[in-house]
Amino acid sequence: MQALEMARFRVAPERVTEMREKRKVALEALRGEFPGLVSEQLVRLDERTWMDLIVWDTRETADTAAERAPQIPEAAAYFGALDEVVAMEHGEVVHSG
Template sequence: MSVITVTRFTIEPDTGTALRTRHADLVAAIRSATPGLVETRLGQVDEQTWIGIWRWDSAEHLQAARRIAPDLPETTATFSLARAVTAADVAVVDEH
C-alpha cells in the first residue's frame, strides 16, 4: 500500500528560491540512496507557508528513507530553512 507524507512548514519570505533548489537536491539525494519514492510535490500556501507532498510505494520504503535522511547533507540544508514543521503520513486506501 502506498503512503503519502504531507509536511507543512514556514520559511522566511525571501528564501523561496533557495528552498526550491534545496528541495530538488534533497529529492535527488533520497532517490539515489533508497528506492520507493514515487513522486514529490512542493507547494506554496502563502509567502511563508509551504507544503511538501511525497508519495512512497510502501511504508517500508518510507521508513528506510527516514533512517538515512538525517545523515544526508541535503536534509540539513533543506530543513535549515524551515520552521514550525509538522508532518503526517497518510496510507492510501482508495485511488481513482
Template sequence: MSLIRTTRFTADAADADLVLERRGQLIAAIRAQYGGPTETRLIRVDERTWVDMWRWESPEILSAALAGAPHLPEAAVAFAVACDVTAEQGELVAEDGWIR
C-alpha cells in the same frame, strides 16, 4: 500499499528560490540512496507556508529513508531554511486523478 508523507513548514519569503533548489537536491539524494519517493508535490500556501507531499510505494522504503535522511548533508541544508516543521503520513486509500 502507497503512503503519503506530508511535511508542512514555513520559510522566509526571500528564501523561496533556496527552498526549491534545496528541496530538489534532497529529493535527488534520497532517491539515489533509497529508491523513493516515487512522486512529489510542493504546494505554496502563502508567502511563507509550504506543504510538501511525497508518495512512497512501501512502508519499508519510507522507514529506511526516514531513518537515514537525517544523516544526509542535503537534508541539513534543505531544513536549514525551514521553520515550524510538522509531518504526518498515511496510507493512500483513493486516487481519482486530476479534474480540470
C-alpha cells in the same frame, strides 16, 4: 500499499529560492538512497507556509526515509533552509486517481 508523507513548514519569503534549490538537490539524493520515492509535489499554502507531499512505495520506506534523511547531507541542507517544521505525518494511500 503506498504511503503519503505530508510535511507542513514555514519559510521566509526571501529564502524561498534557496529552499526550492536545496529541495531539488535533496530529492535527487533521496531518490538515490530510497528508490521507493514514487512522486513529490510542493504546495504553497500562503506567503510563508508550504507543504511537501511525497508518495513512497510503502509505509516502511516512508518511515525509514524519515528516520534516515537528516543524515543525508543534501537533505540536511534542505531542512536547514526551512524556518520551522509545523507538522509531518504519514498516511496510507487508499485511493489515487
